[in-house]
Amino acid sequence: MKIKNSNFSQKRRNFLVTSAGVSGAFVLGVTFKPDLTVAANNYGPELTHWILIDADETVTVRIARTELGQGTFTGLAQLVAEELECDWRNVKSEYADVNMHIHRDRIFKSMSTGGSRGIRDSQDYIRKAGAAARIMLIRAAAKRWNVPESECTTQNGVISNSLGKTITYGQIALSACEESIPTDISLKPVSGWTIMGTSPARFxxxxxxNGQQIYASDFLLPGMLHASILQCPVWGGTLKSVDETKISSLAGIKKIVKDQAWVAVIADNWWRANEALKLLPVSWNITDNQNVSSESISKLLRTGINDESSPVARENGNIKDAFQNAAQIVDAEYSSGYLNHATMEPQTTAALFTTERLDVWSGTQNGESTAAAAAETVGIDLKKVFVHKFHAGGGFGRRVAHQDFTKQAVKIARSLPGTPVRLQWSREEDMRHGKYRPVSLVKLKGALDREGNWLGWHVRQADQSIMITVRPSAIKDGVDPVNTRCFKDNPYTVSNYRNEYAMRNTHVPPGFWRAVAHTNNPFAREGFIDELAHAAKKDPYLFRRQYLQGTKDLDVLDAVAAAINWEQKPKAGFERGIAVVDAYGSYTASAVELSVDKDKKIDIRRVVVAINCGNVVHPDSVRGQIEGGVVWALSSLMHEEINIKDGKAVESNFTDYKVLKLAETPEVEAIVMPSGDFWGGVGEPPISSIIPAVANAIFQATGERVRQMPISKLGFSFRT
Amino acid sequence: MVCSLVRGDLKQVFSNKNGEKMVVLNVNGKKHRLDVEPEMPLLWALRDELKLTGTKYSCGVAACGACTVKINGNAVRSCVFPVSAAEKQEITTIEGLSADGKSHPLQKAWVKLQVPQCGYCQSGMLMTAAVLLEKSSNPSDQEINQAMQNICRCGTYVRVKKAIRMASEEA
Incomplete structure (x- = not known):
């Protein structure tokens, strides 16, 4: 079997070939030999570049984003099918071919699957594609029948006319492909949706x-070899020497590849490669970075908190006057450490390098970035790079901006031209060479008057910038736009407010992480609002209400308060916490009811999470993201931390990087309440309000204000 | 400042590539003869030798459960289980959980409740749950909590619990 080559001729259609093989075959895990002869091909029977309809009625929707488990592979197809008015049972998804995307001037727009953008940023052009295809089908049918288009209607993939004639989409699709793509398109109102807003089974x-899902870790090519990698444990160091003779004669070992800061062993079996790597004598050139520790980083952050000239991210009114007039001043510091994605599938990429082209197989969160990284690494024309996408075994931001594993994989494959090699990181490498959610220290100071009214607020953040490593131009006047989220866009209407941002970078590699700054910043913000309410002797729910003007914030807050019956006292021994955060274009609030025993064991009885994400495409997937968000939030609150010692990560596996388990997981009550007037994200927003809601409930139950994560360090655990 | 780090002691492994001994594995009712080192973990014999890739590598130290298979009725983490110990044992992987890949009560419940997200841990989840139900057809919450030590980063635990209960009611 051959790869259907993605090097297309500009001839628009050749119906002998469909694009199903372009990526579909990879997903099925069929083993085949790449066709290196670059056969002429085309784009398939397209009705817009997003949709193909075959004579057998199959509607294939091309998906530019990556399925990470959030349901995007199904949800994006729903958006198309709704406007297309096809029969949902005939719809399937396949990945938009990355090479085709490059050849056609990035026709599939963003392939990035991060920032909870998969649906909200695609919905407009994807739905218009469905609507356009439907018009093309109607036009073709109207011509065939010689009736006006206005006399044709569509339903479930069938076009009917006023004379009672019918034709299926599959029967007219070839003719419809000849129609020009309409531009004047109107989209259905929410009230007209029949596929969107429902929860069909995910593809x-x-x-x-049943074990048939093929990930990048599983994909096989004939003769494929396996590589394991060891990177310099102290970031910034370089490879000094390796004694290859110690392992080169071991069974199965094919090659040792050395690079500036890593060494990899290639073998016929990954275990053999990894075992040999463990035996390989390696020495490194280590820099002063080895003197860095979690303690030294804490001191560095302290210099930011003490820096009176820190850049100002936002200022309203005059905090100086507010604090001078204050009857009461509340201040607190909140801190959190580095966090690893620890995707269940460690970083994995396969590559095949030849003089003609470079093929890369990856569960990337951005196929275009992977192609660009691969091309740049080996210095070949981007158009000769063929990235084949798989569903990822977890993403959480690890596989988007940083393509370190891609660069390594193509370098390794280049060392054996003509042989496919899969690089799979060991869990230890994955843990020690993450792109970590950065450390953070936040100092918050609030001014209250005699009646407990909130006069002023001063927030100074000291943390490590992610953007400086991936897009420095996004940093304006020293302020990181990602790390200041939740404070810079704080929705509370305190009239005197100042948010300062002190960037303090270290050699520890930072990266985007599911909800990123919307994990540590809400922990600090909503924890502190609770502290203010407490100092003001006001109810934390009502105190928030007093200073929230936006009705969407209020609506989700009211929803969780009502659901948890905030007005009534909880059952004896239980206490509650509440928080509200808008994030990634959506509005969320959480309310939690829990007890804490004398051994600091927390028993979470209820977690209620509300989200208004504007519009909901697949309600069951939204609930799934809320459930997963609760686990992500509780895991980071309780357990997770990468510590730094001697310039490297201390933790190396799930044995010391603890994450939440099933026994610790509470039932989740999800309130999905779309207002219908905007499009917000889903994958990350709920996390932001869950973390502080739990922390605030812990305070109510114990009187102990938790201001650092993970709280296992404070002696807390979840009752199991 | 520059210093050097040297890792690990050297010892010779891979002593068994002379072909003098074949490992016989009984996987999903089929016998396979393999010319591999006896200390090779079963996981890698399954994945890289037998090409049964449904069983996943994730931690390599029996900490996460993604590699769980059934051996003689027990849930075993195959990433630390040497093939020599698996010889002549009855091994069931996710590919052998049901004949058609969909009719095990757990598979049906998993689809009905749409349990998986990224899915990478789910083979191990299912195999662990299958052994649990064989040992305790109507497990208590406590039994489920104790048995299901598998790690899922997407956070499917809520539905895993529900699906196990649903399957136990059906079985």
């Missing part, structure tokens, strides 16, 4: 229950 589920 990717069955194969994830």
């Amino acid at each position: 990717d589920i069955p194969e994830k229950t």
Whole structure:
């Protein structure tokens, strides 16, 4: 079997070939030999570049984003099918081919699957594609029948006319492809939706229950070899020497590849490669970075907190006057450490390098970035790079901006031209060479008057910038736009407010992480609002209400308060916490009811999470993201931390990097309440309000204000 | 400042590539003869030798459960289980959980409740749950909590619990 080559001729259609093989075959895990002869091909029977309709009625929707488990592979197809008015049972998804995307001037727009953008940033052009295709089908049918288009209607993939004639989409699709793509398109109102807003079975589920789902870790090519890598444990160091003779004669070992800061062993079996790597004598050139520790980083952050000339991210009114007039001043510091994504599938990429082209197989969160990284690394024309996408075994931001594993994989493959090699990181490498959610220290100071009214607020953040490593131009006047989220866009209407940002960078590699700054910043902000309410002797829910003007913030806050019955006292021994945060274009609030025993064991009885994400495409997936968000939030609150010692990560596996388990997981009550007037994200927003809601409930139950994560360090645990 | 770090002691492994001994594995009812080192973890014999890739590598130290298979009715973390110990044992992987890949009560419940997200841990989850139900057809919450030590980063635990209960009611 051959790869259907993605090097297309500009001829628009050749119906002998469909694009199903372009990526579909990879997902099925069929082993085949790449066709290196670059056969002429085309784009398939397209109705817009997003949609293909075959004579057998199959509607194929091309998906530019990556399925990470959030349901985007199904949800984006729903958006198309709704406007297309096809039969949902005939719809399937396939990945938009990355090479085609490059050849067609990035026609699939953003391939990035991060920032909870998969649906909200695609919905407009994806739905218009569905609507355009429907018009093209109607036009073709109207011509065939010689009737006006206005006399044709569509339903479930069938076009009917006023004379009672019918034709299916599959029967007219070839003719419809000849129609020009309409530009004047109107989209259905929410009230007209029949596929969007419902929860059809996700396409990717069955194969994830029987071992048939093929990930980048599983994909096989004939003769494929396996590589394991060891990177300099102290970031910034370089490879000094390796004694290859110690392992080169071991069974199965094919090659040792050395690079500036890593060494990899290639073998016929990954275990053999990894075992040999463990035996390989390696020495490194280590820099002064080895003197860095969690303690030294804490001191560095302290210099930011003490820096009176820190850049100002936002200023309203005059905090100086507010504090001078204050009857009471509340201040507190909140801190959190480095966090690793620890995707269940460690970083994995396969590559095949030849003189003609470079093929890369990856569960990337951005196919275009992977192609660009691969091309740049080996210095070949981007158009000769063929990235084949798989569903990722977890992403959480690790596989988007940083393509370190891609660069390594193509370098390794280049050392054996013509042989496919898969690089799979060991868990230890994955833990020690993450792109960590950065450390943070936040100092908050609030001014209250005699009646407990909130006069002023001063927030100074000291943390490590992610953007400086991936897009420095986004940093304006020293302020990181990502790390200041939640404070810079703080929705509370305190009239005197100042948010300062002190960037303090270290050699520890930072990266985007599911909800990123919307994990540590809400912890600090909503924890502190609770502290203010307490100092003002006011109810934390009502105190928030007093200073929130936006009705969407209020609506979700009211919803969780009502659901948890905030007005009534909880059952004896239980206490509650509440928080509200808008994030990634959506509005969320959480309310929690828990007890804490004398051994600091927390028993979470209820977690209620509300989200207004504007519009909901697949309600069950939204609930799934809320459930997963609760686990992500509780895991980071309780357990997770990468510590730094001697310039490197201390933690190396799930044995010391603890994450939440099933026994610790509470039931989740999700309130999905779309207002219908905007499009917000889903994958990350709920996390932001869950963390502080739990922390605030812990205070109510114990009187102990938790101001650092993970709280296992404070002696807390979840009752199991 | 520059210093150097040297890792690990050297010892010779891979002593068994002379072909003098074959490992016989009984996987999903089929016998396979393998010319591999006896200390090779079963996981890698399954994945890289037998090409049964449904069983996943994630931690390599029996800490996460993604590699769980059934051996003689027990849930075993195959990433630390040497093939020599698996010889002549009855091994079931996710590919052998049901004949058609969909009719095990757990598979049905998993689809009905749309349990998986990224799915990478789910083979191990299912195999662990299958052994649990074989040992305790109607497990208590406590039994589920104790048995299901598998790690899921997407956070499917809520539905895993529900699906196990649903399957136990059906079985």
